[in-house]
Amino acid sequence: MSEYKPKIVALVCNWCTYTAADLAGTSRLSYPAEIRMIRLMCTGMIDQKYILKAFLDGADGVFIGGCHPGDCHYIDGNIKAEKRIGGTRNLLSQFGFEPDRLALQWIGASEGPEFQHNMTAFVERITALGPSQVADRMIL
Amino acid sequence: MNIHTVIAGAGISGIRAAFDLAELGHRVVLLDKAPSSGGILSQLDHQFPDNHCGMCTLLPMIDRDKGPQFCLRKGIFHDHVTFIPSAEIVSVKGPAGQLSVVVEKQHTGIDPLKCMACGSCESVCPVSVPDGFNEGYSTRKAVFLPVPHQIPNHRIIDFSVCTRCGECVKACPVSAINLDGEARKLEFNPVNAVILATGSGQYDPAQSDLYGFGVLPNVVTSKGLERIMSSSGPSKGQLFRPSDNKPIKRMAFLQCVGSRNLMENADHCSSVCCMFAVKEAVMACEKSHDDLTVSIFYMDMRTFGRDFQRYKDQAETSHGLRFIRCRVHSVEPCENTDGMKISYVNDKGMYMEETVDLVVLSTGKKTGLTHPDFYQNEGVFALSDTFDFKDIGESLVAADVAAGKAMALGGPPHTPEQRIFDTQRLSKKAMPLLVLCQCGNNLSNDLDLDLIESHLSAMPGAPQILKLEQACGAAGFESIGTALTSSQANRVVIAACNPFLFDHKIKALARDAQLPDGFFKTLDMRSHVTGKTKNEQTQSLLSQIKSTVNSLNLTLPVYREKRTVTPSALVVGGGPAGLSAAFCLASAGIDVDLLDKESQLGGNGIHFSPGPEKNSLDKLLSSVTNHPKIRVHPATCLTRHQGLAGVFTATITTPNAVEQKIPHGAAIVATGGGQAQTLDYCASQHNGILSVFDLAKGLGDKTLNPLDFSKVVMIQCAGTREEPRNYCSRICCTKALLNAIAIKEANPSASIHIFYRDMMSYGESEKIYTRARQAGILFIPFDLHKKPQVAVNNQTIHVTGFDPVLQEDVQLAPDLLVLSTGIVPTDNQIISKIFHINTTQDGFLKEANSKWRPVDSGREGIFVCGLARAPLGFQEAMDEGISAAMRALRILGRPFLETPQVTARVRHSLCSRCQACIPECPYQARYLDEENGKIMVDSVSCQGCGACASLCPNSSIMMGQFEEKGIMDSIEFFLNEACP
Numbered sequence A: 001m002s003e004y005k006p007k008i009v010a011l012v013c014n015w016c017t018y019t020a021a022d023l024a025g026t027s028r029l030s031y032p033a034e035i036r037m038i039r040l041m042c043t044g045m046i047d048q049k050y051i052l053k054a055f056l057d058g059a060d061g062v063f064i065g066g067c068h069p070g071d072c073h074y075i076d077g078n079i080k081a082e083k084r085i086g087g088t089r090n091l092l093s094q095f096g097f098e099p100d101r102l103a104l105q106w107i108g109a110s111e112g113p114e115f116q117h118n119m120t121a122f123v124e125r126i127t128a129l130g131p132s133q134v135a136d137r138m139i140l
Numbered sequence B: 001m002n003i004h005t006v007i008a009g010a011g012i013s014g015i016r017a018a019f020d021l022a023e024l025g026h027r028v029v030l031l032d033k034a035p036s037s038g039g040i041l042s043q044l045d046h047q048f049p050d051n052h053c054g055m056c057t058l059l060p061m062i063d064r065d066k067g068p069q070f071c072l073r074k075g076i077f078h079d080h081v082t083f084i085p086s087a088e089i090v091s092v093k094g095p096a097g098q099l100s101v102v103v104e105k106q107h108t109g110i111d112p113l114k115c116m117a118c119g120s121c122e123s124v125c126p127v128s129v130p131d132g133f134n135e136g137y138s139t140r141k142a143v144f145l146p147v148p149h150q151i152p153n154h155r156i157i158d159f160s161v162c163t164r165c166g167e168c169v170k171a172c173p174v175s176a177i178n179l180d181g182e183a184r185k186l187e188f189n190p191v192n193a194v195i196l197a198t199g200s201g202q203y204d205p206a207q208s209d210l211y212g213f214g215v216l217p218n219v220v221t222s223k224g225l226e227r228i229m230s231s232s233g234p235s236k237g238q239l240f241r242p243s244d245n246k247p248i249k250r251m252a253f254l255q256c257v258g259s260r261n262l263m264e265n266a267d268h269c270s271s272v273c274c275m276f277a278v279k280e281a282v283m284a285c286e287k288s289h290d291d292l293t294v295s296i297f298y299m300d301m302r303t304f305g306r307d308f309q310r311y312k313d314q315a316e317t318s319h320g321l322r323f324i325r326c327r328v329h330s331v332e333p334c335e336n337t338d339g340m341k342i343s344y345v346n347d348k349g350m351y352m353e354e355t356v357d358l359v360v361l362s363t364g365k366k367t368g369l370t371h372p373d374f375y376q377n378e379g380v381f382a383l384s385d386t387f388d389f390k391d392i393g394e395s396l397v398a399a400d401v402a403a404g405k406a407m408a409l410g411g412p413p414h415t416p417e418q419r420i421f422d423t424q425r426l427s428k429k430a431m432p433l434l435v436l437c438q439c440g441n442n443l444s445n446d447l448d449l450d451l452i453e454s455h456l457s458a459m460p461g462a463p464q465i466l467k468l469e470q471a472c473g474a475a476g477f478e479s480i481g482t483a484l485t486s487s488q489a490n491r492v493v494i495a496a497c498n499p500f501l502f503d504h505k506i507k508a509l510a511r512d513a514q515l516p517d518g519f520f521k522t523l524d525m526r527s528h529v530t531g532k533t534k535n536e537q538t539q540s541l542l543s544q545i546k547s548t549v550n551s552l553n554l555t556l557p558v559y560r561e562k563r564t565v566t567p568s569a570l571v572v573g574g575g576p577a578g579l580s581a582a583f584c585l586a587s588a589g590i591d592v593d594l595l596d597k598e599s600q601l602g603g604n605g606i607h608f609s610p611g612p613e614k615n616s617l618d619k620l621l622s623s624v625t626n627h628p629k630i631r632v633h634p635a636t637c638l639t640r641h642q643g644l645a646g647v648f649t650a651t652i653t654t655p656n657a658v659e660q661k662i663p664h665g666a667a668i669v670a671t672g673g674g675q676a677q678t679l680d681y682c683a684s685q686h687n688g689i690l691s692v693f694d695l696a697k698g699l700g701d702k703t704l705n706p707l708d709f710s711k712v713v714m715i716q717c718a719g720t721r722e723e724p725r726n727y728c729s730r731i732c733c734t735k736a737l738l739n740a741i742a743i744k745e746a747n748p749s750a751s752i753h754i755f756y757r758d759m760m761s762y763g764e765s766e767k768i769y770t771r772a773r774q775a776g777i778l779f780i781p782f783d784l785h786k787k788p789q790v791a792v793n794n795q796t797i798h799v800t801g802f803d804p805v806l807q808e809d810v811q812l813a814p815d816l817l818v819l820s821t822g823i824v825p826t827d828n829q830i831i832s833k834i835f836h837i838n839t840t841q842d843g844f845l846k847e848a849n850s851k852w853r854p855v856d857s858g859r860e861g862i863f864v865c866g867l868a869r870a871p872l873g874f875q876e877a878m879d880e881g882i883s884a885a886m887r888a889l890r891i892l893g894r895p896f897l898e899t900p901q902v903t904a905r906v907r908h909s910l911c912s913r914c915q916a917c918i919p920e921c922p923y924q925a926r927y928l929d930e931e932n933g934k935i936m937v938d939s940v941s942c943q944g945c946g947a948c949a950s951l952c953p954n955s956s957i958m959m960g961q962f963e964e965k966g967i968m969d970s971i972e973f974f975l976n977e978a979c980p
């Protein structure tokens, strides 16, 4: 049997976390290939639907990366996101899924190493949790 | 193309001045001696007073599509700004308005047009030298990336250390390296103006042997500490002691290194170091989870910005920072450890010693700098004559003032480019063209492009594919152009390396093909392709292409609202700030309506006594009242303000109760402030007790005679810098010093005592403080818990204060007691409601961001400045007025405002008018149009953050390229990737 590779979607904001990802890329700090990154303008743009969609389509983990509180290009989009994502984590656990499959981290533009570190740690965490049941159970 | 202004220095001030002019439609050349942009900011991840970044907030908010939307730390990109790194102005000749500017551009060894940033050269370079970006705490090669996160990210060669071994030349796969080039001269002619924003540089503490810098490894500068703590620094964000990488338990900041030191000929305060130190102390405490003791050794904590005192107090209470008032006289190494012994005499006169792990030197500005010889030329404007350090907000204001002077030299009116679109082509169903660059076959090892091609052809809405050997060259772009003419493609995706380099070219392609810029997308094939194996990488790229093509297919042509701007402004308040704002606008050809609730213009300035300040105010007053473009409405109140940026309407009530409507495009609120009253210190119980401002006025207009006073006591911070008025009023200390000197000079036998908490004589005012001490004025510091006591008995004033040096009380019976009561804003309650803008807890008008948007209110088109916003000096208030006018001109200076590509739009058929989105918008861009019963978006204020879209329960909001469907599809693509 081949080694388990989780499917992970990362939704990142254009201004900070994407810049950090860029920096990680140009500094050759490689991060796990399992990550599929989608750039949005701001974490405040992230609709709960996107997160649920990812889980229903078989994601084992969803990672959300935005600017540090106070650094958001749109003043407080990240604070709004934090509330919303807290709600989504509750929802996941109410339905019996591991809330830790959904993570929110602040990664600033110059934090290339943090980006790499966070991504690696998240993949490890999801690998330890194993395949997500969300998609299977919701279909049944 | 005509260059309007050449700006030397691409730090934040230079960038701001460049954007100011660019937003007025002018072309600007911005250059820097350094190989990168951002100045010192490129090395600082966080800045006081909120310990955040937010540099991107500096990017244009109106007409955002003139540059790509990304972090400003990466570089400067704007259609009207050309950034030239490693360049300096060598000569400026000719009259203002027609200058000839010669620039010398260093040869940096690598041809940016050929380089693909692979880094092979760096890996073979045998040289290793300390890295300046990390202040020497790491090493770099002779060929290196000056700032790791910056783009273009091709390396440069530091020829001062290069051995010319030629290894890099051999290693470069594209022959981009030339070791023998020479500096080039570029000439710009005619140029309207030159702005010097070259900054000042930091004092080098190795100059002095007092602190052991350069000898003891654990003595660092504040900038050094910044790098040590930075994520892009030597220890990747961990706080370690440089000598042995051990954690730090005790840290000491020594303030005023290289500043406020007569022996070093540095009779100035560097203004920012106190706050800088507090910020770093807080960051260090946070990094070490407060397992750290930080002591700050200082003479005066100069927290003179509006929010700085509370910031410092907060830092003190939440992290237990120790503030010790003294001058440290030596730093010595401890025996057998890497620690250091600091010895000093404390405020009680006792000799003390302390051991610490790290000493941070708060180094001030460099001294002995000189201006270039063309500095005095007409048309050349320097940001600072004295190379002052300024905080970010002040730097931006200074930049606006310089840009204002450059603007005043004329230039073509702003004529936005009129674009023609091929509506027929656009109305057809989406037909994407995908350009796949093979990077001269360099990518074939990592990516299987054929496989990608075959997979894509199977996708719905499959793109037509154009494979190019090298997309970035001229030939590459020509083939894309040809492909566009010969096909019906109406969307383009270019997958290549370093696609940001294409921005200009892509815009040209879009123009030729008569398609919107937003229908062209680039995809970075190098830095965003993940995975280690060829298979993984191919898969990663494939899904990214699919997602990009798909979301572009879903993007519909945007209806671009063109809002015609009312080219006139409303200025509320006729004090120094309002007057200078009005004059700046009128000089730019804008009609101004200037309101003042008083019948006489001048604000606080009408109390000025003869002197340079009065002269300059009088001059301003007469220019304003005589200006044909300015209509003054004295004794008039504003009663209503409605509308959107560019098309506001104000309702005013004239003295004879007539209502009048004034249409305008932008409004400036400069309602001013005045001196505060205090009940402390028996303020109203004796006519020998005056405020610092009243004394200044009395001395100025000679109603008070210095010879009448033999014993004078002054008490600073009377009723301020403690709750509830916990802010510094910035100007009282200097005023008190000037008063004291005036009395002492006229009456040398008078004794003058000044009780103070921290003397806020920042910047060049330090010289006044020095003069006061030399004149024999006595200064006694006090703490909040040991304030001087004042009593009035039998018509005599008694002051008792504690003298920390003598360690005993001093009793004084002055015939004059002067209280520095500070400044309060005028009551802004009503005005803030009328304009829907915020106030601070102290009643000042609140700016959108004290660092990055110091005069913008939270609403586009409305600006705040002067004493109504913060305590300021006279000149500072006038400068803020100009700054506000320059911001207003971004709107007023253009004929119409156009909707940018990414903005929110409402599908009214889906909208249930729940109004949940209205309070959610951070820019107040949403409103209910009561007439039509529709929720509307002000497309000029909207910045496209999507907060409303993600909240809408009916999915009724469209976000251009960030359409819900596109994002949902992308998620699907990524998760259902078929393994190629």
Ligand code: SF4
Binding pocket: B903, B904, B920, B921, B922, B923, B924, B925, B926, B937, B941, B942, B943, B944, B945, B946, B947, B948, B949
């Ligand atoms: S909340 Fe909506 S309307 Fe307001 S800025 Fe963000 S996208 Fe624009």
Ligand code: FES
Binding pocket: A013, A014, A015, A016, A017, A041, A042, A043, A044, A065, A066, A067, A071, A072, A073, A074, A076, A077, A078
């Ligand atoms: S822009 Fe980064 S979180 Fe809002």
